[in-house]
Amino acid sequence: MIIHYKCPNCGDDMAFDSESGKLSCHSCGRKDTIEEFDDEFITTTFSQDEAKEYQCENCGAAVITDADTTATSCSFCGAGVVLADRLSGDLAPAMVIPFTISKEEAMAAFTKWCKKGRLTPKGFMTADRVKGITGIYVPFWMYDLNSKADVHAVGTKVRTYTRGDYIYTETKYYDVYRNIDLNYVKVPVDASEKMNDELMDKLEPYNYGSLKDFKTPYLAGYLAEKYNYTDNDLFPRVKAKVQKFIDSYISSTITGYSSVQYKNKHVDTRKRKSFYVLLPVWMVYYDYNKQEHTFAMNGQTGKVVGKPPISSGKVAAWFSAITGGTFVTLKVISLMLGGGLW
Template sequence: MPVIEYKCPNCGSGMVFDSETGTLSCPSCGRHDNIESMPDPLVTNVFTEDEVSEYHCTSCGAVIMTEAETTATSCSFCGSAVVLGDRLTGKLAPAKVIPFSISKEEAMKAFKKWCKNGLLTPSGFMTADRVKGITGIYVPFWLYELHNKVQVQGHGTKVRVYTRGDYQYTETQHYEIYRKIRLNYVRVPIDASEKMNDELMDKLEPFPYEQLKSFKTPYLAGYIAEKYSYDEKELLPRSKDKIRGFIEQYISSAVTGYTTVNYTNKQIDTSVKQAEYVLLPVWMVHYDFNKTEHTFAMNGQTGKVVGKPPISKAKVGGWFAAISGVSFLVLRLISWMMGGEFL
């Protein structure tokens, strides 16, 4: 059965993952089941990608319409939480998952608070009553472990200026620089969903990787989940670009004490120790303001909110006018204290 739905053994209602207790919970009778002790149906059932072309809700029998990347969703007719098991097996099976720890209600409350903290946002935006929808999504990521062998050659100088008698001297010493460095970076996150904005996902970091758990399908119940659009080989260039700045910073810290440094050769050999496919929790908020939709994202574990809110031109103008007025008064005061005149 490729469509997996968790029925409550007590009342038969659909169960969902409870972010507060970390258990599979029944909203009808309040039953809670420990996920870690539950058998995973994907372990005992092997599905192939071509086994089914149409999914049916096990509660009401309705056809479940999804996009090709969706692995968990809810029935549009009865609202039952379903997991599409055949899209989570074999090479599509995540290794680990960080479960949601922030509920939908908590996420909404935190987002409203974040809106009100915007000093330059339009006044109407701060009311945060135009939210079109808030959706909990498990976003696919690749976590890379990258090992780097770095060799750097260059020319450095140390310049000393001193005075002797009536003359000033400049002494320049020249050095040949060579550094051999090994740098390992673990859990470098790259989002693997074509739908997700890469910039938004990068700004959501860091995720608490100590909360990673072995993947089990009950964690997805009640949420939307996506499978990866790009494999680890396709995203490797992005992962290398992501650590490049850190490598450059380390090289700079290893070549200090010189007045000038000119690199003549810099070799960075990066190898992939492993790439782990994981699902990370993200609340996506769609907000309508002045007939324009704004998208925000919230880290489902830390509550960090990222996005670009609208800016009030009137508030920006007032802010600059206030700054200019204060600067003018300060200059007048300084001029008066010095006995001068400022026009």
């Protein structure tokens, strides 16, 4: 089923506006709240299966999608459409964080971010090589977890003292036991096989207080995908993701020792709850020196992540400046200590 949201004023297509948080008509400027939008102005076309071809209700053109797409735009008339049959049943997201950064704001933020690159090539810093910028709702699983940790370690305290002509070193050994109960809430893991996991992890954190109950109008005018991996598929990854925080917390409870050696550390992490959400991401495709670079921007906070190209000339200049400064510093210290000229 393909969905269009029609403007009650002029009949043109409406899309979600990140600035106002409402459905907006680009033709007449009308804005409607998602919760109060009249079903009379929602048009639908039904498909019998998960075929990759749909018909645009607006102009009649074929809308071609891959099997994972849940929201897209008609390439002929530009209408934003939602493929609702791919958002139902087990594929229905529980919640969504709507875009709060518009395409224009995202482009401006990316340009500013490019200019901060001290070691990037000069041509790259102009940010005029953008091939495309796409707003996409990326599927994530969020987990509420409970971790129980049983820890046995040996801590030492070392004391050195002088008595007469002798220097003594005293080492005391302590058995350390910890039984820890930790809870983590809303730990996100992206569920799309197309997205780079490292990029998606670095986009965190989102403001999860802005999570809203999922409604299809939030997707109008953006791309969206359904998940490729279930919450059970991704459970090993979320366990690995929280492990470093568990290790850090355990370490923070064992302090005051000269050294700590772990004899046994058993951590049992279990899923209390998981739910499917869509999070907003601007994907920026940038062409430089005949190579395409991909960057991602958090569609709520504006945080940009990615690996820009590095200028070998700037790196050499930076290294020369550092080593030159070190050389001068050592000469000054030498003179202060009575040393001769180098």
